Amino acid sequence: xxxxxxxxxxxxxxxxxxxxxxxxxxxxxxxxxxxxxxxxxxxxxxxxxxxxxxxxxxxxxxxxxxxxxxxxxxxxxxxxxxxxxxxxxxxxxxxxxxxxxxxxxxxxxxxxxxxxxxxxxxxxxxxxxxxxxxxxxxxxxxxxxxxxxxxxxxxxxxxxxxxxxxxxxxxxxxxxxxxxxxxxxxxxxxxxxxxxxxxxxxxxxxxxxxxxxxxxxxxxxxxxxxxxxxxxxxxxxxxxxxxxxxxxxxxxxxxxxxxxxxxxxxxxxxxxxxxxxxxxxxxxxxxxxxxxxxxxxxxxxxxxxxxxxxxxxxxxxxxxxxxxxx
Numbered sequence: 001x002x003x004x005x006x007x008x009x010x011x012x013x014x015x016x017x018x019x020x021x022x023x024x025x026x027x028x029x030x031x032x033x034x035x036x037x038x039x040x041x042x043x044x045x046x047x048x049x050x051x052x053x054x055x056x057x058x059x060x061x062x063x064x065x066x067x068x069x070x071x072x073x074x075x076x077x078x079x080x081x082x083x084x085x086x087x088x089x090x091x092x093x094x095x096x097x098x099x100x101x102x103x104x105x106x107x108x109x110x111x112x113x114x115x116x117x118x119x120x121x122x123x124x125x126x127x128x129x130x131x132x133x134x135x136x137x138x139x140x141x142x143x144x145x146x147x148x149x150x151x152x153x154x155x156x157x158x159x160x161x162x163x164x165x166x167x168x169x170x171x172x173x174x175x176x177x178x179x180x181x182x183x184x185x186x187x188x189x190x191x192x193x194x195x196x197x198x199x200x201x202x203x204x205x206x207x208x209x210x211x212x213x214x215x216x217x218x219x220x221x222x223x224x225x226x227x228x229x230x231x232x233x234x235x236x237x238x239x240x241x242x243x244x245x246x247x248x249x250x251x252x253x254x255x256x257x258x259x260x261x262x263x264x265x266x267x268x269x270x271x272x273x274x275x276x277x278x279x280x281x282x283x284x285x286x287x288x289x290x291x292x293x294x295x296x297x298x299x300x301x302x303x304x305x306x307x308x309x310x311x312x313x314x315x316x317x318x319x320x321x322x323x324x325x326x
Contacts, residue, residue, distance in 0.1 A: 001039055003136045005031045006168030006225065008237050015041065026060055033222045033230075037166035040065060051079045053086040062087065066159050067094035067151060073102060076117040076131075081124045094154045096147060097121070101135040137237075140170045140322060148174075165223045168230075169318050175224065179311035182220050186303040210263050213303055218257045220307055224314040226254040231317065238321045248316040251309035262302075269302035 001015040002008065009017070013032045021027045024043050031037040042060045056079075062068065068087070070080050076097065087095045099114055114131050121129030130150075132143040148167075152160045161181060169175050221227055225234065226249060235242035252261055 001029050001041060003139050004039060004167065005029065006230065006233065007032070008233065011233060031166050033227075034166040037162060042068070045070075045077060045080045045083055047077050047079055049079075051082060053079070053082045056083060057086060063090060063092055066155060066163075067096070068092075069096055069098050071098045071100050072117070073100045074113065076120045078120065078124060081121055081126065085125065094151065096150075097129075097131045098147070099131050099133050101133060101142065145171060145173065165219070168234075169225045169314050171322075172315055172318055175311055175314045175318055178220075178223050178314075179307055182216065182223070182307050183304055185216060186300060186307070210259055210266060213262045213266065213299065214257060214259050216303060217253055217262060217306055217310075220310055221254065221257055224254075224310055226310060226314055226317070228255075234317070234321055240321065245317050245320060248320060249313045251306070251313050253306050254310050254313040262306075265302045265306060266298060269298040269305075272298075272301065 002011070005013075007014045013029075015027070015029050019027055019041060021041075026043065027041040029039045029041065031039075042062075045056060057063065062083070070084065072080070080097075084095050084097070097117065099110070099117060101110055105113075110133055114133060117131050118129045121131070132147045134144050134147070135141055148163075151163065155163065164174075164177055164181055167174065169178070222230075225231070228246065231245050231249075232242045234240075235245050249255055
């Protein structure tokens with residue numbers, strides 16, 4: 001619960017262990033930086049016999065969750081498999097078995113546990129069973145990146161997008177995916193900018209441009225974990241000097257997203273639109289659409305450039321943390 005939200009056991013808002021709620025109750029944990037991304041700790045599947053998976057699923061409202069991780073540390077309970085099969089019969093495809101690696105586990109013992117759990121799945125009728133090996137304290141290792149790829153394919157696009165942006169920057173590949181996701185968002189923002197620019201009201205376009213850009217780049221900073229709190233937390237988790245990680249941020253927007261800096265970048269992008277290629281684009285467009293074209297291009301150029309710089313900083317921090325962490 002904590003690692004998926006980029007938190008350590010002692011951080012503010014961290015899920016306590018053991019859980020303070022009763023074993024039969026559901027506990028919810030919001031992401032401190034992305035409040036619309038919430039994790040739920042469900043009661044364990046009972047090991048009693050006979051067992052009716054429908055009763056358990058109704059009790060915890062199983063089908064309302066976008067995805068469910070069924071975790072275990074030793075052996076996989078047959079009743080958990082029964083819940084999995086019932087979920088599949090109800091078209092809930094995003095249910096995943098996760099073997100949590102303990103500190104004392106060796107590579108050999110983990111593979112033995114995985115093999116044993118796959119045999120349980122096969123014996124209960126699961127075709128091509130998949131068990132993901134995950135170490136919560138270092139999610140970048142083992143099968144968690146593979147799990148994210150599978151979830152990205154299984155979830156509806158908008159939910160997969162929300163998951164991607166809310167997760168901490170665990171790997172360089174995740175940084176790249178976040179960067180591309182924000183660049184896709186920039187297209188929508190630039191289109192809005194271009195549409196407003198065609199309205200003949202002084203200063204309206206520039207105000208919309210800067211306000212929208214500030215919101216996007218603020219989300220980018222938080223998602224890439226470039227804010228001071230996130231960098232300090234990562235340093236603590238990896239046993240590193242936070243000053244060193246903070247010093248890797250060379251883009252002004254990585255430190256703080258201000259309206260002044262954003263306006264400066266938009267103005268610079270607007271000034272750069274005097275190139276021959278930009279003039280050719282304008283010549284090919286109707287006269288009434290040219291102002292919209294210029295605003296669209298300036299917004300696109302300014303934000304994409306800023307996102308590239310911020311992602312480069314995030315890449316440096318992740319590389320340093322993974323390469324030097326204790």
